[in-house]
Amino acid sequence: QQQVKQSPQSLIVQKGGISIINCAYENTAFDYFPWYQQFPGKGPALLIAIRPDVSEKKEGRFTISFNKSAKQFSLHIMDSQPGDSATYFCAARGTSGSRLTFGEGTQLTVNP
Amino acid sequence: GAVVSQHPSRVICKSGTSVKIECRSLDFQATTMFWYRQFPKKSLMLMATSNEGSKATYEQGVEKDKFLINHASLTLSTLTVTSAHPEDSSFYICSARDSQGSFGGGYTFGSGTRLTVV
Numbered sequence: 001q002q003q004v005k006q007s008p009q010s011l012i013v014q015k016g017g018i019s020i021i022n023c024a025y026e027n028t029a030f031d032y033f034p035w036y037q038q039f040p041g042k043g044p045a046l047l048i049a050i051r052p053d054v055s056e057k058k059e060g061r062f063t064i065s066f067n068k069s070a071k072q073f074s075l076h077i078m079d080s081q082p083g084d085s086a087t088y089f090c091a092a093r094g095t096s097g098s099r100l101t102f103g104e105g106t107q108l109t110v111n112p
Numbered sequence: 113g114a115v116v117s118q119h120p121s122r123v124i125c126k127s128g129t130s131v132k133i134e135c136r137s138l139d140f141q142a143t144t145m146f147w148y149r150q151f152p153k154k155s156l157m158l159m160a161t162s163n164e165g166s167k168a169t170y171e172q173g174v175e176k177d178k179f180l181i182n183h184a185s186l187t188l189s190t191l192t193v194t195s196a197h198p199e200d201s202s203f204y205i206c207s208a209r210d211s212q213g214s215f216g217g218g219y220t221f222g223s224g225t226r227l228t229v230v
Binding site: 034038041043044045046089097099100102103104105107108 | 116118146149153154155156160161203205207209218219220221222223224226
């Protein structure tokens with residue numbers, strides 16, 4: 001019940017295209033859903049996060065769509081750029097504790 | 113924004129020696145610190161959680177005597193890998209949580225430490 005399933009494992013997109021990464025969870029007690037971007041040899045950096053009482057949040061080219069009934073959330077990267085090439089992790093936090101549960105990660109490659 | 117400084121970024125040590133990794137929160141008080149281990153092309157694996165002034169809580173399967181965590185102040189936590197062996201080689205990342213961030217506590221990650229045991 002603590003798992004967060006992420007797909008796809010890898011994604012190749014052309015410059016200017018839309019990158020879409022999906023995550024699904026089981027634990028209805030999760031109350032915070034962040035997305036992190038990680039470059040090789042670096043720690044994860046917060047991209048955008050959402051609460052379960054909001055269905056969508058947009059920050060620049062990054063949008064989170066949240067479907068509470070389906071227990072799914074996704075990251076959309078509009079106008080994808082080669083500099084977006086990185087590994088993306090979704091995560092979720094339960095109310096019973098402060099730990100984050102991470103998805104398996106998606107390696108995004110944006111071709112020029 | 114919140115910054116966590118992690119040092120060293122890379123370390124090579126001989127088998128049997130100990131290595132200490134430091135994480136400092138530069139502009140906020142880290143009430144909770146998380147330590148992760150990450151294998152190549154894999155997700156972050158939580159090793160332990162520590163609250164300032166308390167003993168760390170280790171995840172199942174993590175040897176507390178091998179991975180010593182100290183969180184003696186609100187701005188500093190350390191992970192010491194004792195008697196390191198080649199299988200301890202990995203990428204170690206800390207994450208600090210403060211009580212003032214978004215949604216009741218934001219998480220800021222350090223830049224990671226690449227440990228190689230030879």
